[in-house]
Amino acid sequence: MKEKVTAIVTWLRKQVALSHTKGLVVGVSGGLDSAVVAFLIKKAFPNQSISVIMPIKSNPVDMAHAKQVNEACGIKEMTIDLTSIHEAMFSRICKELNEDINDDNRRLADANLRARLRMSTLYTVATNYNYLVVGTDNKAEWYTGYFTKYGDGGVDLLPLIDLTKEEVRKMAEFLGVPKEVIEKEPSADLWEGQTDEIEMGTTYDMIDAYLNGHPIPIEHENIIKTMHKRTEHKRNIPTPFYFTE
Numbered sequence: 001m002k003e004k005v006t007a008i009v010t011w012l013r014k015q016v017a018l019s020h021t022k023g024l025v026v027g028v029s030g031g032l033d034s035a036v037v038a039f040l041i042k043k044a045f046p047n048q049s050i051s052v053i054m055p056i057k058s059n060p061v062d063m064a065h066a067k068q069v070n071e072a073c074g075i076k077e078m079t080i081d082l083t084s085i086h087e088a089m090f091s092r093i094c095k096e097l098n099e100d101i102n103d104d105n106r107r108l109a110d111a112n113l114r115a116r117l118r119m120s121t122l123y124t125v126a127t128n129y130n131y132l133v134v135g136t137d138n139k140a141e142w143y144t145g146y147f148t149k150y151g152d153g154g155v156d157l158l159p160l161i162d163l164t165k166e167e168v169r170k171m172a173e174f175l176g177v178p179k180e181v182i183e184k185e186p187s188a189d190l191w192e193g194q195t196d197e198i199e200m201g202t203t204y205d206m207i208d209a210y211l212n213g214h215p216i217p218i219e220h221e222n223i224i225k226t227m228h229k230r231t232e233h234k235r236n237i238p239t240p241f242y243f244t245e
Ligand SMILES: Nc1ncnc2c1ncn2[C@@H]1O[C@H](COP(=O)(O)OP(=O)(O)OC[C@H]2O[C@@H]([n+]3cccc(C(=O)O)c3)[C@H](O)[C@@H]2O)[C@@H](O)[C@H]1O
Pocket: 108, 111, 112, 115, 141, 145, 146, 147, 148, 149, 151, 152, 187, 188, 189, 190, 196, 199, 233, 234
């Protein structure tokens, strides 16, 4: 695990040098993936790394875990509460949509706006310090497209992209991430009671096994393949039109 940590830290430093920027910023949620990224960017840039905690009607336990993570790795911390901003923006948009409002999609639209407000906040902080924005997506989330396009997927670097969820957990143990964070259930915290595995209809263990080339039950394989296919657009640049077409 030490070699993997060193490889990522070296790569992070190289990306900052290549981009002529000065450091790195990440949003820390109290979950596993962002905890690992916070530890890694603090290792790469002890004095030029920032963790931003951005509650939006968030569970106080998660926010306490986020603080615990920052304290454990000693990274510079900022808290920017986006609850009232999210409420104002979402209600203004819904007011305009009026009778067109689609109740089935309302929760998802509300949730994706949270992820995109966090992205905008991170880029505002990044611009101020001349830093890059670091994403937290792991191999399982990236493959299944389980992220918000231009939300938590709107980042400059993806250091965990080649690690399964289990490998992220092992790295967290190696780095000294608090055990409450390592043991909790993965959640996007985009609505009350949300857990990744309930929403996806499969588990990270299944996705990890599939990505490692191991056989899994056909119903899980089908869910994973469908998610991958439907989210292809998220892993590509916007579809361009050329007059030469
Ligand atoms: N074929 C296509 N080509 C080009 N663009 C296409 C498209 N199909 C949809 N789109 C566009 O993409 C949009 C749908 O994508 P998107 O906005 O991402 O939304 P969507 O994939 O529907 O929702 C995001 C999912 O990621 C989950 N999530 C989000 C954030 C964090 C985490 C976490 O684990 O922490 C998980 C969330 O719970 C939800 O299940 C559509 O509104 C449309 O604009």
